[in-house]
Structure formats: C-alpha cells, structure tokens
Amino acid sequence: MHFLQVLFVLLSLITIVIAWPDGAPCIHAVYESMNPLEAVEHQGGLQLTVPPYHIEVRQKCYWINQPVEIILRGNTSMDRFRGFAMQPISYKGPNRGKRVGQFLRLDDNGSWQQQCFRFKDSVTHSHEEKKKQIKLWWKNELNDDDYVQFVATVVKAQKEFWVKSIKSIPVAPCRIERNGIQGYKPEPITPPPPANQFKLDTFRLFDAVDDELRQNMLETIPNDADPIRKPQRIQDFFKICLAIIK
Incomplete structure (x- = not known):
C-alpha cells in the first residue's frame, strides 16, 4: 500500500480508537x-x-x-x-x-x-x-x-x-439586577460552524481506500468488551501502526 494511503488509515483510526466516552478532550x-x-x-x-x-x-x-x-x-x-x-x-x-x-x-x-x-x-x-x-x-x-x-x-x-x-x-x-432578567426569549436554533474539514476529508478517503484492510485492522484492535485498560489499547494501536509502516 502507498505510504499516503497508510497515513490516511492511521489518522482515521486514531479517532476510532481514541473516542470521547470519558469526556470531550482538551483540544x-x-x-x-x-x-x-x-x-x-x-x-x-x-x-x-x-x-x-x-x-x-x-x-x-x-x-x-x-x-x-x-x-x-x-x-x-x-x-x-x-x-x-x-x-x-x-x-x-x-x-x-x-x-x-x-x-x-x-x-x-x-x-x-x-x-x-x-x-x-x-x-x-x-x-x-x-x-x-x-x-x-x-x-x-x-x-x-x-x-x-x-x-x-x-x-x-x-x-x-x-x-x-x-x-x-x-x-x-446582583449589584446591577437582583431580580433576574425578565422576558428573556431564547434565540432560534441554528447549525454550528463546520467541523475540521481536513479530518472529515481524511475519513472519507480512508472509507474508500480499502474496506477489507480496515476491517482486518479493526479486528486486531481490542474492542470495548475486552478487559484491557484504555492506555494498553492505545499502546497496542500504535504497535499495529508501526507494523504497517514497516
């Protein structure tokens, strides 16, 4: 596989492995x-x-x-x-x-x-x-x-x-208005600004590169049901990355 394709795979998998179940990251x-x-x-x-x-x-x-x-x-x-x-x-x-x-x-x-x-x-x-x-x-x-x-x-x-x-x-x-704001009306709900476009483009490219390779790699990484603590899972992930690049 071409090096750039491998890079796209790795960048995309980082998001899959390191998700946000433990809170939004300080990024x-x-x-x-x-x-x-x-x-x-x-x-x-x-x-x-x-x-x-x-x-x-x-x-x-x-x-x-x-x-x-x-x-x-x-x-x-x-x-x-x-x-x-x-x-x-x-x-x-x-x-x-x-x-x-x-x-x-x-x-x-x-x-x-x-x-x-x-x-x-x-x-x-x-x-x-x-x-x-x-x-x-x-x-x-x-x-x-x-x-x-x-x-x-x-x-x-x-x-x-x-x-x-x-x-x-x-x-x-309280020194300005002790009784609170009266007659407040919430603003209409609007879409937020677009998310990081490079990350989304990388995901789409990865999605079209090689579905079979992606599935094989994901099967290699421990899932949430495995009794492996998250730091160990991340270490395992990077070992897989190094093996692919080599």
Missing part, C-alpha cells in the same frame, strides 16, 4: 466549538430541533466570588443523556461572547470533570453511562460586570446530539 478545536462532529464517528447526528434538556440556575443573580448552583437535566424523567460539555459565556458586558468565571466541585459527584484543568471554564462528562442530571457550581471571582449564560452541548447517543442549543436564562450581577 483547541473541540474546546472552542463544543461540537461532537469534531469526531468523525458522530457524523449525521446533529439535531436542530428543540432539545429535550434544559439548564436550571438556582439563583436569579450572582455576587462576586459566591458559588452559583447549576443543574443540567432532561425535560422529563425519561430524557437522559450520555455526554455533555458546558461553558459559562458572557451574554452581556465587557467580555461578551467570551468564557467567564470558573466551575467548582462542591460535592463528590464523579460524573463530570474539567475539560481543561488549566482554565476551569469548560466542563464535560467523565463516563458515558446515562445520566438524569448533572449538578455544578460556578463563580466569578474577577469581576461582576458580565451577565452570564450557561451554554451546553448534550449527547443523547452517538448519532443524536445538540450543539450549543441548551442555554440557561442569563444571570445578572
């Missing part, structure tokens, strides 16, 4: 887009309907450096989800459109984690089991000038997810 494109379509196995799953989930904010306003309780949950007890990412975005103020404040862990719920521990302004799931709800806390310790809106991407299944379509009512600084 710039994913961090900024909050879009599962950055992983090619989610192609075809984007939903533009009204999402069956919502974000509750327990306080009408926030004080600087004081925790605010947030809950992501389904609209009914049957509406569960497997994955999510959430960020606090300035709705109005000097930092409009930017992430503000940081998420806190005030209980022992292990179902969520910081997406990037350095920043603490984006959280994601830590496992792919179905969830009824996720409770989080957030605070802004730098200023109380921004109205904050919590924005989430929620994954119900590999081929069913909503990108930045779940949004809270914006939360005002």
